[in-house]
Amino acid sequence: MLYENVINVLYIDLATSRIEIKRRSDLFEFLGGVGVATKLLEETMRPELPPLAPEQPIVLAIGSISGIYPLVTKTVAMFISPLTGELGESYAGGRLALTLSMVGYDAVVIQGHAPRPSYITINGENIEIKDARAIWGMDSDTVGQFIRDHESGSGKRSIIRIGPAGEKKVHFASVCVDTYRHFGRLGLGAVMGSKNVKAIVVTGDKTTKIQSPKDYFRVYQSIFKSVTETDLMSKYHDLGTPINVEAINELGALPTKNLTENRFDRADQISGEAFVKNNLVRKMACTGCPVGCIHIGQFRRVFDEGYDYESVSVAYDYELIYALGTLLGISKTDEILYLIEAVEKTGLDAISTGVSLAWATESLMKGIVSEAETLLPLAFGDTTQYYKAIIYLANRENDFYNVLGEGTRAAGIKYGGEDFALQVAGNEIPGYHTGYGNLVGLNVGARHSHLCNAGYAVDQSIKVFDEDKAIDALFEEELERCVLNSLTICLFARKLYNRETVLKALKAVGYTLTDDDLTRIGQRIFATKLRIKEKLGFDPRQVELPKRFFETPTMHGKLDTSVVERMVEKYVKKCSILLKESVKL
C-alpha cells in the first residue's frame, strides 16, 4: 500500500464464496508486483496437482508506486501454466493496475472452482461472485460491452475477461484487459475458464493524500519530461514495436514460414511504415502513460452485395505481425489484422496461435497429418483458411484441434514433427531467431519468454560472441527485471527507470530504500521463482530443443547444440549459487 510497508491481499475462494483480506507486512521484503505474486504463488500452489486443478491459484499483483508515476502501468498475473506445466507469469497494461490501487489491494489470490459460470466484481470491500450463465460463450469483445452496461463504475473500473478459447481451456488462451491489452502468454485464460470465471471487474474509489506534494510532483515531472521530451520512448510512440519488422528481417533473424527461412521477402509490405500507411487510425495509452504505444489499425471488408461493408479495429504489434504474418507467410497488412481480430474475439494468445498453425501447415505439407485432421487445406499465405483454423482451435473442433490446443509441443509429441515444433520448454517462441542469447535465454528464462532476460538484445549487442559474457548478461538481466517487475513498471521504460530514478520515485512517496536493498529484493524474487520451478519438476538441462533452431541460420549463423548445452549448464551453476546464497537474504 502506498505510504505503508504492508501488502494488502484479497483472497477469494470460489468454491465456498469465502472472502478474506489480509494485511501482510511480512510480504514487504518482496516489495510488490512480481515479488509478492511469486511468494503468494509459492504459498498457494499445489505442485502435486495438474495446472488446471481447482485448487491452483490465480495471483494478480501491482507494485507500491502503481498508477502514480508515468509508465508504472502493469499488473502481473501468476499461475501454473497449463501450456508448460510450470511457472506461469504474464503482464498486462490497460487500466487494471490503477483500479487495483484505487480499490486498495496490492494482490488478489483466486482459488477454487465456481459451481456455475460466474464473474467476479471487486469494489472496495464488496466482493461478489455473480451469475455469468447468460454471457458464457460470448466473445471477449461482446462480453466487455455487456458488462460495461450492466455494472456501474464507468471511468474508474477495469474489466478483464476471457473468450470461448478460455472457456474451452485451450492451453494458450489469453485474457483480454480493457479491450486492447492482454495477459497473453502461457494460458491464464484457460486457468480462468477452468475456474468457471468469465470476467473480473475491478472498481476503485479510494483516495490517498499525497504526503510530500512538492517532492512527489518534482519527481513525477522529471520522469514525465524524460518520457515526452527525450527520444527514449519515441520508438514506441512513433511506428511502435512494428519498427522491428524490417530491422529484424535485415538481420536475418525473422522467423518465416515456420522458421524454414530467417528472412521474409515481402517484409517491406508488412513493415511498421506499411501499417501506418494502410491501417493506422489512432494511438492509445495505458492509464498513466503519456507514450501511447497502442497502435490501432483499421480495415474494412465487404460482407454482402450492395456495397455492404463492415470495419474492424484492432491493436497491432511486432510479435503479432511475426506470429500471424511472416511465420504464416502472409504479406498483406489487412490480412494480418483480420487474423488478429480472430485471436482477439476467441481469446487466444497470438504468438502461440501463429506458431501452432505454422507447425500444422508444415505437418500437412509433409504428410505428418492429413486434411481429414486439419479439416482445411492449410497453406502458407492462405489467410482465409487460417481464420477458420483459429475458430476451430478456439472451439477444439475435433481431435486434431483438441491436441493442438494443448500446445505445439503436445501436438509434436502426438503426431510427430517435434523437430519443427517451434517451442522451448512448451512455450511457443517469439519472433527473434538471433542466436545463442535468444535460444538459451528462452530455455533458462523463468517463464521461457523473450521478456525474461532479453536474449535477443544480447545477441544484437555483441560483436564477438563470448559464452560466459552472454550467460552473465542473461543472468543479470533476469535479476534486474525482477526488480522492475516488482514495481510493475512497463518494460518499454526500462532504460528510463534506472536504479537512480527508481530510488528517487520511491523516496518521494516515503519508501527509503537503497541500491543494495533493490539488489537483494531482485535476488530474493529470482531465488523464489527458481524454487517454484524446482518444485514443479523443471530442469533446463532436460529441455529438448527442436532441430529446426539449429538448421535455419540465425543472424550469427547456424547454432551448435553443444554450445547451447554448455551455456545452459553454466547458467544452472549460477542459479545454484544464487539459491545457496538466498538463504541468507
Added chain:
Amino acid sequence: MKVLKAMQMNRCIGCLSCMITCASVNQQDHSILKSAIRIKTSGGLSGKFIAIVCQACQGDVPCAEVCPTGALAKRQGGGVTLDKDNCDGCQRCVTACTVDAIYFDPETKKPIVCKHCGVCARFCPHGCLQLTEGV
C-alpha cells in the same frame, strides 16, 4: 485571463495524465477521482474520448447564480472561483452545471471546480487540452 479548452479530443490517447496531475497539484491527492477534469469514453475504449471539464461560461454563470453563500464567484475570463471557507456544501452548483463538470468531494464536503490553472494542458502529450484567451 486564460481559460482551459478541450480543443482536439480526437487526438486523445486516454493516458489520463491530465487527471493525475490535476488531482496532484490542486487537491494533493493521488486519486484521479479528485481531478476537476475527467476523461470519459463513450462506448468503451473503442469509442471516442471526451473531456468533462468547466466550459468557462461567461456572462450568466449557472453554478455561481445558484450558489446561496456567494462562495462561487464569476472569474475574469470565464468560469468561477471557489472560496472554500464560504461554501456550505449544498451541492446546488453540482446540479446547476449542464455539462456535469462540478464534482462533489464526499471527503471535504466541497465541490471540486476547475480553476483554469492549465496544469492538465501542460501534461497533455498530444495537445488535446489548451489554455487559451477566452473565446
